[in-house]
Amino acid sequence: MAYFEWADDMVIDNGPIDEDHRKLVDLVNELHTATREGKGRLIIGRLMERLVADTDEHLRREEQIMALAGFPSLEGHRKGHDAFVNDLRDLQKKMQEGQVTVAAQLSMVLRDWLSIHIRRNDKELRCFVEKQEREKRRAQLALKG
Ligand SMILES: [Fe+2]
Numbered sequence: 001m002a003y004f005e006w007a008d009d010m011v012i013d014n015g016p017i018d019e020d021h022r023k024l025v026d027l028v029n030e031l032h033t034a035t036r037e038g039k040g041r042l043i044i045g046r047l048m049e050r051l052v053a054d055t056d057e058h059l060r061r062e063e064q065i066m067a068l069a070g071f072p073s074l075e076g077h078r079k080g081h082d083a084f085v086n087d088l089r090d091l092q093k094k095m096q097e098g099q100v101t102v103a104a105q106l107s108m109v110l111r112d113w114l115s116i117h118i119r120r121n122d123k124e125l126r127c128f129v130e131k132q133e134r135e136k137r138r139a140q141l142a143l144k145g
């Protein structure tokens with residue numbers, strides 16, 4: 001069983017958001033394996049760099065998708081993203097300063113945050129889009145009489 005297991009209840013859009021999430025899940029597993037196997041600081045450092053960069057890129061892409069969809073809770077959602085990226089950068093700095101245990105901590109922080117954030121917060125986008133689609137269908141039916 002993987003350290004961070006993808007599950008169907010994490011599906012948000014059957015599209016670019018899920019693709020990003022899956023890539024992040026894979027990367028977290030990679031980092032976890034690398035730290036467990038005691039891989040060198042260079043390898044772990046590079047993996048962490050990729051994780052922080054890919055996470056940041058994903059969060060910005062997700063915010064764009066949310067803005068396009070007219071998602072009403074975007075501001076609060078964005079604040080959560082920003083706070084998380086700041087935490088990640090702090091951890092990364094600690095790691096660069098020589099605290100090797102931080103890498104293991106990072107895979108845990110990422111797994112737990114992502115798993116909760118996707119299931120609770122990103123899921124709100126899915127609910128919002130589904131609600132809009134239901135309303136659109138209802139309006140179309142009403143038009144047809
Ligand atoms: Fe996300």
Ligand SMILES: [Fe+2]
Pocket residue numbers: 062077081117121122
């Ligand atoms: Fe998000």
